[in-house]
Amino acid sequence: MSAEPMARNDRNDSARRASMAAHPSNHMPKGPAPLHSPGPHAREPREDDVVPRWERLRLVLVQQGLTDEEARTEVVRIGALEVWDGFASELREHRRAGRQDEANAAAVGLRSMQGATLPILRHPGDVVVARSALNRARHRLRHNGVLLGRLQDRPDPLRRAERAFGILEAFLGLA
Structure with missing residues (x-):
């Protein structure tokens, strides 16, 4: 094997290691842990569990100007990040x-x-963009959950x- 392909393999390996180390699932989130950090057998979220908390946060954001x-889309972005953090935590635990x-x-x-949160971040206050981003993520979760269900005997882990x-999408519609 010549030096050039070997050097390319070394660069590829180091790039792969660096990208795996940079993946969000490999890092503990800074600050307090998510309020609903699901465990391996977590139950599905219920609207009456989370909407009052989100509504209080929305009111605080409105009071801050x-x-x-804008407050609604920020709350939705925070809620989506909590779901992400919960899955990243599960991935690390598994x-x-x-x-x-x-x-x-x-x-x-x-x-x-x-x-899912990037369009919300880029267009603060745009409820249509936020709803569209959430809807696309839901469709991907549903599609991939069906595929996972075909591959394993367990219930669909993406349903949660x-x-x-x-629920976040419905929260955007509340007024």
């Missing part, structure tokens, strides 16, 4: 415990949610995230 739409199938399912969930995104 945001418009109602990896630590050596549960590869569950870790793969959590990784699929993270991939399905990837990028899909339900949470649906």
